[in-house]
Amino acid sequence: MPSPMEIYKLLPKTNCGECGEKTCMSFAFKIISREKKLEECKPLFSPKFEKNRKKLEEMLEIVKKAEETGLVVNEELCIGCANCVVSCPVHVEKDPYNAAMGRGIKMENPILRIENGVVKVVELNLCRRYGKNRTLCIVCRENCPTDAISFVEEM
Ligand code: SF4
Numbered sequence: 218m219p220s221p222m223e224i225y226k227l228l229p230k231t232n233c234g235e236c237g238e239k240t241c242m243s244f245a246f247k248i249i250s251r252e253k254k255l256e257e258c259k260p261l262f263s264p265k266f267e268k269n270r271k272k273l274e275e276m277l278e279i280v281k282k283a284e285e286t287g288l289v290v291n292e293e294l295c296i297g298c299a300n301c302v303v304s305c306p307v308h309v310e311k312d313p314y315n316a317a318m319g320r321g322i323k324m325e326n327p328i329l330r331i332e333n334g335v336v337k338v339v340e341l342n343l344c345r346r347y348g349k350n351r352t353l354c355i356v357c358r359e360n361c362p363t364d365a366i367s368f369v370e371e372m
């Protein structure tokens with residue numbers, strides 16, 4: 218997840234106010250909280266800032282992916298320990314007596330899965346944070362030893 222400072226560094230930094238914010242830094246914070254979109258910074262779309270704009274678009278791809286749940290995985294920080302996979306309450310299996318057991322998931326499409334040593338988001342729509350009945354769930358993040366999971370917005 219990019220920080221506001223990383224975003225700020227790529228903005229025009231003129232504090233021109235065209236985006237409706239008094240400063241580019243405040244715009245950067247609102248990009249992270251998704252209250253503003255890059256398109257609202259008109260100067261960024263001039264040829265002079267094309268390189269920066271492309272970098273920002275790349276950087277913010279991860280935020281777009283999180284639109285439904287707020288869940289973002291920073292694959293560079295992930296060490297593939299699978300704590301998030303086994304701790305996710307949606308992945309817990311029930312034994313014949315309806316007690317939670319094992320947490321060894323056999324789901325075909327789990328929310329999170331380890332592929333090539335890194336966690337991948339497979340079925341985001343199964344996450345408890347998804348959809349109109351979503352609930353605040355932070356279990357995967359709380360069990361991640363490297364802070365590779367973050368949430369764009371807390372509900
Ligand atoms: S429009 Fe762009 S350059 Fe102007 S204040 Fe907003 S973020 Fe900064």
Ligand code: SF4
Pocket residue numbers: 288304305306307328329343344345346354355356357358
């Ligand atoms: S937020 Fe909750 S439901 Fe969603 S992946 Fe993480 S632990 Fe599972």
Ligand code: SF4
Pocket residue numbers: 290294295296297298299300301302335336360361362363364365366
């Ligand atoms: S708990 Fe964190 S480090 Fe471990 S697999 Fe999940 S995201 Fe990666």
